[in-house]
Amino acid sequence: MRRVTDVTKYAIAIALIGTAILPVSVCASSDVDLAEAKQCFRCHSIEADRTLRSPSFQSIARKYGGQDATGAQRAKLSQTIRKGTPEKGGYHWGRMAMPSPDLRPVISDAEAARLTHWILNLR
Secondary structure, three states, X not given: OOOOOHHXXXXXXXXXXXXXXXXXXXXXXHHHHHHHHOOHHHOOOOOOOOOOOOOOHHHHHHHHOHHXXXXXXXXXXXXXXXXXXXXXXXXXXXXXXXXXXXXXXXXXXXXXXXXXHHHHOOO
16 A cells, blocks of 8 residues: 655645636626626726726625625615616615616626625625
């Protein structure tokens, strides 16, 4: 029977760590890609100190409670992502109205839930 060396243990540990980290980074990247595809970055930035026309995603996360957001808060944000401003059923604050759904790409319930989760987990 072969003896496992420290180098082999180290290589296995690196492989396991890489495997554990990969899905997180791929998920984060694909969430950014989804936000890009849905034209979110035309008005919103990620960072709180880079305000475009509308609140940054970090500001939105703070307003909704971030990772501690209740189910109702998550539902409200998800609805706003799908429907836009109050006349279309979504919540809104600030001067700039969110475009109505007929003026931007269609966002499914699943995509809105995914974007909601991503936004609320931004720090």
